[in-house]
Amino acid sequence: MAQQLSAKFVIAMFAGLVAVGMAKAEVDVEAAKALAKANDCLKCHGTDKDKKGPAMSKISDKYKGTPDGRAKAIKHMTSGPTVKLSDGLEVRHRIIDTKDPKELENIAGWFLSH
Numbered sequence: 001m002a003q004q005l006s007a008k009f010v011i012a013m014f015a016g017l018v019a020v021g022m023a024k025a026e027v028d029v030e031a032a033k034a035l036a037k038a039n040d041c042l043k044c045h046g047t048d049k050d051k052k053g054p055a056m057s058k059i060s061d062k063y064k065g066t067p068d069g070r071a072k073a074i075k076h077m078t079s080g081p082t083v084k085l086s087d088g089l090e091v092r093h094r095i096i097d098t099k100d101p102k103e104l105e106n107i108a109g110w111f112l113s114h
């Protein structure tokens, strides 16, 4: 009885994880682009080209296979860490002007989809 229950529990957990995984995979590219443009992100991050900051494809490679990659990217864009630009200047990283978790999740997903 207890064993049956725990097997059901494991299956339910697994189904839940799959559902979360699928929801995470969806990115609203147009919304992400608009938000990135409005926040000047694209001035420093090309999709495949390094500008003053690393290309999105590099950031994506860095976090490939890291389960909390999106969370780390969100922390980066909301906390304003000190970063080094390609020209050697050290600045506080731009803080994105939204606190909406859905928008943050979406733009992080977009960065990491490259």
Ligand code: HEC
Binding pocket: 036, 039, 040, 041, 042, 043, 044, 045, 052, 053, 054, 059, 062, 072, 073, 074, 076, 077, 083, 084, 085, 086, 093, 094, 095, 096, 097, 107, 111
């Ligand atoms: C003035 C240039 C500049 C602007 C504007 C800028 N970034 Fe960055 N960004 C950088 C640099 C430089 C790094 C590299 C930091 C490092 O690796 O130490 C970086 C790194 C990142 C990373 C990777 C963090 C990591 O953990 O490796 C993400 C995600 C990111 N930026 C998102 C954004 C978003 C979103 C915006 C717009 C709100 C933005 N950036 C605007 C320069 C910029």
